[in-house]
Amino acid sequence: MGSYNILVIFCLVIALTAHKNYADSFYNVLDYEAVGDGETDDTLAFLSAWNDTCNDDDSEEWPTMVIPEGKTYLVKPITFAGPCKSGVQVQIEGTIKAPSEVSAWEGLDNGKWILFKDLKSGLNIYGSGSVDGSGKAWWDQSCKYHPGKGCTKLAPTAIKIINSKDVYVSNIAVYNSSQCHLTVHGSDSVAFQNLRINSPGSSPNTDCIHIQGVKNMLIRDSNLTCGDDCVSIGDHTSNINITKVHCELGHGISIGSLGKGGNEVSVERIKVEEITFKNTTNGARIKTWQVGRGSVKDITFSDIEFDAVKNPIIIDQYYCDVRDGCNATFLNATGTTMTKIAINVNCSNVVPCTGIHLGSIQLSGLGKYRNISSSCNHAYGQATGIVEPKSCLLPLDPEE
Ligand SMILES: *[C@@H]1O[C@H](CO)[C@@H](O)[C@H](O)[C@H]1NC(C)=O
Numbered sequence: 001m002g003s004y005n006i007l008v009i010f011c012l013v014i015a016l017t018a019h020k021n022y023a024d025s026f027y028n029v030l031d032y033e034a035v036g037d038g039e040t041d042d043t044l045a046f047l048s049a050w051n052d053t054c055n056d057d058d059s060e061e062w063p064t065m066v067i068p069e070g071k072t073y074l075v076k077p078i079t080f081a082g083p084c085k086s087g088v089q090v091q092i093e094g095t096i097k098a099p100s101e102v103s104a105w106e107g108l109d110n111g112k113w114i115l116f117k118d119l120k121s122g123l124n125i126y127g128s129g130s131v132d133g134s135g136k137a138w139w140d141q142s143c144k145y146h147p148g149k150g151c152t153k154l155a156p157t158a159i160k161i162i163n164s165k166d167v168y169v170s171n172i173a174v175y176n177s178s179q180c181h182l183t184v185h186g187s188d189s190v191a192f193q194n195l196r197i198n199s200p201g202s203s204p205n206t207d208c209i210h211i212q213g214v215k216n217m218l219i220r221d222s223n224l225t226c227g228d229d230c231v232s233i234g235d236h237t238s239n240i241n242i243t244k245v246h247c248e249l250g251h252g253i254s255i256g257s258l259g260k261g262g263n264e265v266s267v268e269r270i271k272v273e274e275i276t277f278k279n280t281t282n283g284a285r286i287k288t289w290q291v292g293r294g295s296v297k298d299i300t301f302s303d304i305e306f307d308a309v310k311n312p313i314i315i316d317q318y319y320c321d322v323r324d325g326c327n328a329t330f331l332n333a334t335g336t337t338m339t340k341i342a343i344n345v346n347c348s349n350v351v352p353c354t355g356i357h358l359g360s361i362q363l364s365g366l367g368k369y370r371n372i373s374s375s376c377n378h379a380y381g382q383a384t385g386i387v388e389p390k391s392c393l394l395p396l397d398p399e400e
Pocket residue numbers: 001002003004006216217218239240241271
């Protein structure tokens with residue numbers, strides 16, 4: 001499905017719900033005895049409201065679970081499972097808050113807090129409210145920054161969406177997740193729009209958005225400031241557009257890590273455009289492990305602005321089963337860097353990188369990094385227009 005189609009459906013959903021009032025198709029958590037004082041456990045109220053929303057089969061439009069404004073709802077690990085009778089909507093106006101103690105996950109899956117699964121008839125999450133991951137206790141015991149006995153590697157993702165189709169998430173804020181903020185696995189036709197996602201730069205593994213096994217996804221008009229990747233794109237993804245996104249702190253937009261442990265990799269048609277990176281450790285990155293198999297192809301980063309970024313353009317290996325079948329383009333990028341190597345294409349002699357295109361890139365160094373350069377290892381491709389620092393790609397295919 002094209003971005004146009006996704007947008008049309010998206011607008012249609014919004015328009016229909018905004019202009020018609022099917023009173024009986026709204027399920028307000030307060031009518032299910034949610035308290036919303038931030039302390040009372042509102043999990044059961046949310047589950048009951050979801051149950052009725054999901055089982056509603058006589059609404060003319062997608063039934064809506066409503067979380068009213070002005071209140072904070074404490075919700076324990078929860079699963080909103082389908083299949084439902086039709087597409088469903090979740091209107092978040094208040095704040096949904098995770099338990100702040102790690103013990104709330106005792107005996108439960110540490111990997112998730114709010115899970116949406118098996119919603120193949122559609123899911124629309126919207127509203128001006130927020131989702132507070134209360135992640136501090138998890139950060140404080142994370143193995144990344146606090147290694148040692150009792151440290152944890154896996155912490156709850158704030159909102160995880162799996163095995164679903166026609167998913168829209170818009171306008172809400174998600175912050176301070178224990179680990180990833182928004183994750184999508186194994187889903188098709190997804191649009192994220194107008195999101196605000198925030199966590200401290202020092203919070204461990206808190207990707208703003210992580211996707212894996214997803215096809216046909218659009219992420220746009222969002223401000224993403226997190227401790228780890230702004231957006232990370234995992235294996236088995238295709239046709240992903242990321243546009244008009246501001247990434248701050250954390251590690252930038254990363255395709256990978258892919259193929260760790262020799263996994264099959266398949267990533268294609270990724271378009272990242274009109275992105276600003278501010279004070280991130282990487283900008284546009286592709287990272288695959290040499291031991292993997294598969295291919296990474298048709299990747300474009302364009303119209304990029306870097307502001308005090310450490311590795312603006314970086315490829316740590318990428319590969320291809322099909323000879324000459326892989327390619328990645330970096331086009332029209334400007335801005336400043338805080339390391340000497342501003343363009344780094346670092347591949348191996350075993351698996352060289354081919355089909356790389358650099359076009360119209362003008363970077364300059366900040367502070368002591370006035371004299372910046374490019375670095376290439378086994379990197380083949382072409383440069384067009386002005387490329388500063390000067391490209392070091394080799395023009396010839398290594399096997400010719
Ligand atoms: C991404 O953009 C391309 C070209 O602009 C378009 O063909 C494709 O349908 C878009 N995909 C999504 C998921 O928005």
